[in-house]
Amino acid sequence: METLLDISGLSKRYGESEALRNVSFSLARGEIVALLGANGSGKSTLLHILSGHEVIFATGSWQGRIVLDGVPLSLRSPRDTLRAGIGMVHQELSLLPGLSAAENLFLTRERTRTSLPRRLASLDWVDRAAQREEGAAVLAELGIRAGTEVPVRRLSLPVRHLVEFARERSRGDLRLLLLDEPTSCLNRGDSDTVLDAVRTLAARGTGVLFVSHKISEAIALADRMVVLRDGDVAGIFSRRDADERTLVRAMFGGDLLAATPHASRPDTEPGPDGCTAIPPEATPGRWGPSGLRPEAKAKEKTGKGATIPAVPAVGKTAEKAPPVLAFENVTTATPDENLRNFCLAVRPGEILGVTSLLGQGKGAFSRFFSEEHMPFSGTLRLKGRTVTVRDASFRRHVAFLSEDRRRDSLLLERSVLENLTFPAYALAGRFRRMGPLGLFDRAEAERYAAEAVRRYGITCASLRQPVRELSGGNQQKVAVAKAAGLSPTVLVVCEPTRGVDLRTKRALLEWFAELNREEGMTIVICSGEPEDLVGVCSRIAVLREGQVRRMLGRGADEAALLAAMEMDREADGDGAANGPECGGGCVGAVPGAPEARR
Amino acid sequence: MMRHISPPTRIMLVFLVVLLTLALKAGIDPTRLAGDALRKLGMSAVLVLSLVPMMRAGMGLNFGMPIGVSAGLLGMCLSMNARLTGAAGFAAAIGGAVAVGSLFGYVYGRILNVAKGREEVAGVFLGYAFLPLMSVFWTLAPFSNRKMLYPVGGQGLRPRIGLDPFFAGVLDKGFDLTVGGVAVPLGLLLFAGVLLALVALFYATATGKTFSVVGENERYARILGISVEGRRIASALLSTVLAAVGICVYAQSYGFAELYESASVMTFPAVCALLVGGASRWRAGAANALLGVAIYQTMYLLSTPVANAYLASETTELFRMVVTNGVILYAFLRR
Numbered sequence: 047m048e049t050l051l052d053i054s055g056l057s058k059r060y061g062e063s064e065a066l067r068n069v070s071f072s073l074a075r076g077e078i079v080a081l082l083g084a085n086g087s088g089k090s091t092l093l094h095i096l097s098g099h100e101v102i103f104a105t106g107s108w109q110g111r112i113v114l115d116g117v118p119l120s121l122r123s124p125r126d127t128l129r130a131g132i133g134m135v136h137q138e139l140s141l142l143p144g145l146s147a148a149e150n151l152f153l154t155r156e157r158t159r160t161s162l163p164r165r166l167a168s169l170d171w172v173d174r175a176a177q178r179e180e181g182a183a184v185l186a187e188l189g190i191r192a193g194t195e196v197p198v199r200r201l202s203l204p205v206r207h208l209v210e211f212a213r214e215r216s217r218g219d220l221r222l223l224l225l226d227e228p229t230s231c232l233n234r235g236d237s238d239t240v241l242d243a244v245r246t247l248a249a250r251g252t253g254v255l256f257v258s259h260k261i262s263e264a265i266a267l268a269d270r271m272v273v274l275r276d277g278d279v280a281g282i283f284s285r286r287d288a289d290e291r292t293l294v295r296a297m298f299g300g301d302l303l304a305a306t307p308h309a310s311r312p313d314t315e316p317g318p319d320g321c322t323a324i325p326p327e328a329t330p331g332r333w334g335p336s337g338l339r340p341e342a343k344a345k346e347k348t349g350k351g352a353t354i355p356a357v358p359a360v361g362k363t364a365e366k367a368p369p370v371l372a373f374e375n376v377t378t379a380t381p382d383e384n385l386r387n388f389c390l391a392v393r394p395g396e397i398l399g400v401t402s403l404l405g406q407g408k409g410a411f412s413r414f415f416s417e418e419h420m421p422f423s424g425t426l427r428l429k430g431r432t433v434t435v436r437d438a439s440f441r442r443h444v445a446f447l448s449e450d451r452r453r454d455s456l457l458l459e460r461s462v463l464e465n466l467t468f469p470a471y472a473l474a475g476r477f478r479r480m481g482p483l484g485l486f487d488r489a490e491a492e493r494y495a496a497e498a499v500r501r502y503g504i505t506c507a508s509l510r511q512p513v514r515e516l517s518g519g520n521q522q523k524v525a526v527a528k529a530a531g532l533s534p535t536v537l538v539v540c541e542p543t544r545g546v547d548l549r550t551k552r553a554l555l556e557w558f559a560e561l562n563r564e565e566g567m568t569i570v571i572c573s574g575e576p577e578d579l580v581g582v583c584s585r586i587a588v589l590r591e592g593q594v595r596r597m598l599g600r601g602a603d604e605a606a607l608l609a610a611m612e613m614d615r616e617a618d619g620d621g622a623a624n625g626p627e628c629g630g631g632c633v634g635a636v637p638g639a640p641e642a643r644r
Numbered sequence: 645m646m647r648h649i650s651p652p653t654r655i656m657l658v659f660l661v662v663l664l665t666l667a668l669k670a671g672i673d674p675t676r677l678a679g680d681a682l683r684k685l686g687m688s689a690v691l692v693l694s695l696v697p698m699m700r701a702g703m704g705l706n707f708g709m710p711i712g713v714s715a716g717l718l719g720m721c722l723s724m725n726a727r728l729t730g731a732a733g734f735a736a737a738i739g740g741a742v743a744v745g746s747l748f749g750y751v752y753g754r755i756l757n758v759a760k761g762r763e764e765v766a767g768v769f770l771g772y773a774f775l776p777l778m779s780v781f782w783t784l785a786p787f788s789n790r791k792m793l794y795p796v797g798g799q800g801l802r803p804r805i806g807l808d809p810f811f812a813g814v815l816d817k818g819f820d821l822t823v824g825g826v827a828v829p830l831g832l833l834l835f836a837g838v839l840l841a842l843v844a845l846f847y848a849t850a851t852g853k854t855f856s857v858v859g860e861n862e863r864y865a866r867i868l869g870i871s872v873e874g875r876r877i878a879s880a881l882l883s884t885v886l887a888a889v890g891i892c893v894y895a896q897s898y899g900f901a902e903l904y905e906s907a908s909v910m911t912f913p914a915v916c917a918l919l920v921g922g923a924s925r926w927r928a929g930a931a932n933a934l935l936g937v938a939i940y941q942t943m944y945l946l947s948t949p950v951a952n953a954y955l956a957s958e959t960t961e962l963f964r965m966v967v968t969n970g971v972i973l974y975a976f977l978r979r
């Protein structure tokens with residue numbers, strides 16, 4: 047095959063630290079190569095070099111040789127990259143937030159309606175109608191059919207990812223496409239759409255170099271896999287001779303696949319049809335005053351599916367205890383995806399999973415916690431009391447980690463110490479000294495932070511190192527440790543393993559189980575990754591059209607979860623899960639414009 | 645170590661050393677220079693400090709400082725109109741300044757919340773738009789103390805009101821001290837020092853830290869349940885109140901309260917001093933205010949005698965304008 051990209055002897059240093067050491071490999075025209083490695087192995091640095099990222103030259107450039115189509119490249123800026131026909135889909139997106147999806151697609155290559163001489167071509171009038179039409183068609187190929195006219199800042203993160211991918215994909219001069227975790231925030235179905243699109247591109251002769259932490263995805267998609275470890279090439283594998291275990295060993299220097307994450311306490315069981323029983327106090331409904339379905343009542347009598355008390359102090363089982371957090375007929379109004387008559391009861395002491403296909407409610411569920419001004423109708427209850435997301439009591443009891451950790455969950459310029467301790471200090475009254483003044487007790491905070499660093503395995507030079515300098519996985523660990531430090535009643539985490547390597551992913555899931563098991567913390571994991579949910583969560587709510595349409599129990603395997611996510615519309619009509627969560631009163635009902643409450 | 649000092653601070657320190665050498669060479673009395681430098685430090689410290697809260701809250705440089713200054717002038721006028729003198733007069737001026745400043749600051753904060761992301765430009769225009777309104781007020785307000793009014797006609801406040809009959813020098817002379825021939829305005833320095841310490845202490849508390857977090861990452865703050873809009877309004881209010889108090893301190897030392905358009909000239913030197921103190925456009929503390937005002941005011945103090953001795957005396961003002969505007973421009977060029 048004809049070589050498209052040839053990298054030889056590529057090295058890069060950031061000050062004293064060596065990010066890449068003498069990296070060499072090539073990529074043929076139409077070939078898909080996966081770049082694998084643990085967090086901090088040099089994958090992002092390599093992509094930064096190939097995309098002409100400003101940070102590379104700001105930190106002293108690189109050494110080695112990069113040849114594209116026989117032409118040596120200097121790649122000093124993103125402009126050089128564009129000219130060379132290299133496209134990049136960033137993990138941290140590079141869209142203009144104020145422009146619509148269609149406008150972002152055609153930025154710098156606008157469709158025009160006049161045809162001025164070439165020298166004056168930049169003065170041609172932009173044909174907005176044509177852009178809208180063509181943009182809608184390009185986006186529809188990736189399953190985006192709504193919200194293409196609104197500014198992209200108002201779209202959910204997965205949709206924004208798809209828009210960025212569509213932008214690069216639709217470039218006519220594309221020779222090499224770089225993808226940094228292209229499916230990290232997409233669920234299985236949407237990932238498949240993107241991966242199919244990548245295959246189509248490659249079939250047309252475009253070379254693809256993609257970074258992913260999903261090894262199975264890399265094996266399924268890539269022709270070859272380049273594994274980086276600590277800045278070196280640890281191995282180059284063809285699809286034929288690569289299996290998951292071999293790749294993991296090359297990435298980490300050991301076999302991580304033997305270990306499995308600890309599951310949460312077996313506190314709840316689903317009903318016979320995969321739906322959970324309703325907490326009696328919360329949902330007096332169509333199945334009598336207890337609110338339990340007949341099957342659930344029978345189960346309760348026989349002791350089958352008996353539960354371990356989630357909150358032993360109150361002497362109730364998790365199943366019997368009133369929900370700690372309850373959504374009752376919640377409907378949101380955003381231009382992208384919404385919750386519609388959404389009902390969900392989160393039981394004390396459980397680990398609850400929430401998932402859906404793209405645009406079916408998972409994103410709206412996440413944004414419900416992060417956007418305090420999102421209008422909604424319905425009722426949100428915390429320990430039985432009606433609250434809103436803006437209430438101080440809500441924020442005190444419910445800690446939230448969004449999928450965009452860099453933007454929402456970290457103070458990037460602050461140190462590890464400050465990130466780990468600030469919320470607990472400012473909001474939970476910890477690490478304080480001098481009585482009413484409540485000054486920061488640095489010594490106590492440092493002890494706590496050192497313990498958190500040890501416990502969560504955060505790799506950092508010191509507690510004073512800015513979080514900005516940590517790898518993605520370590521940033522995620524800091525974010526989790528920060529939230530856990532608040533000792534919340536409920537911890538809501540969205541896409542917790544997005545962009546982290548296998549080892550970190552394992553560690554994070556184990557911590558959730560540990561926090562739940564040892565501290566009785568109720569945890570809600572909102573994720574499109576079945577691996578984040580199956581075997582970890584005691585129940586998994588599957589959303590469709592903004593409602594809970596299935597509630598799977600611990601016994602559900604990945605296939606069952608995927609089947610539930612992909613279920614067809616006919617299955618929606620049974621109202622199996624949303625019914626009980628709502629007391630059976632709101633299945634299929636979609637109200638009109640929601641009443642603004644916040 | 646020099647790497648940790650911002651370029652404006654480095655340049656100013658070099659200038660300061662050069663000016664000091666030239667001043668001493670020209671035979672200027674160093675003890676007098678030191679005394680004047682201390683007085684200048686106390687005079688301007690609170691005004692510079694007033695920029696800190698808004699910067700901490702991510703609202704940038706407070707170019708709307710004339711609003712706070714006007715509040716302070718109004719406080720002083722109310723005190724003078726009541727014919728209060730000495731410490732009581734000054735305390736009343738401060739009380740009036742705080743009250744009026746709180747009101748102005750609250751409204752200012754509300755407006756800046758609407759102009760989120762464009763606070764500096766909005767501040768410039770608010771500041772300039774506010775002064776004509778205040779000019780109308782100074783002309784029409786029913787003040788009755790003849791010492792404040794135009795001598796002819798008896799209506800409207802004078803552009804420059806002498807504070808000698810009221811509370812001029814009440815802090816400067818309150819605890820005057822001479823150490824090694826240097827006149828130390830202890831009262832003035834103590835007053836400014838206490839305010840600097842209070843502001844520094846506030847930002848070391850849990851509540852104070854939430855203000856800083858609002859400035860650093862608004863979304864992060866919101867998710868933690870911190871009221872972003874509330875903190876921003878409180879910061880604008882605090883900046884305005886400190887500017888109001890700052891002008892009272894400045895005026896009692898200067899000996900005059902200057903009304904009408906004069907309020908506009910306080911902003912740029914204060915902004916420049918804070919930047920010289922090592923603050924960036926988005927990060928500042930009381931220590932930056934203290935260091936900045938010490939360097940900037942001392943340099944300004946030295947430039948006059950040095951220019952008189954070696955150059956034309958008019959060059960002082962030109963030099964000051966170039967330095968002030970250059971430092972502010974640098975802050976905008978720097979990301």
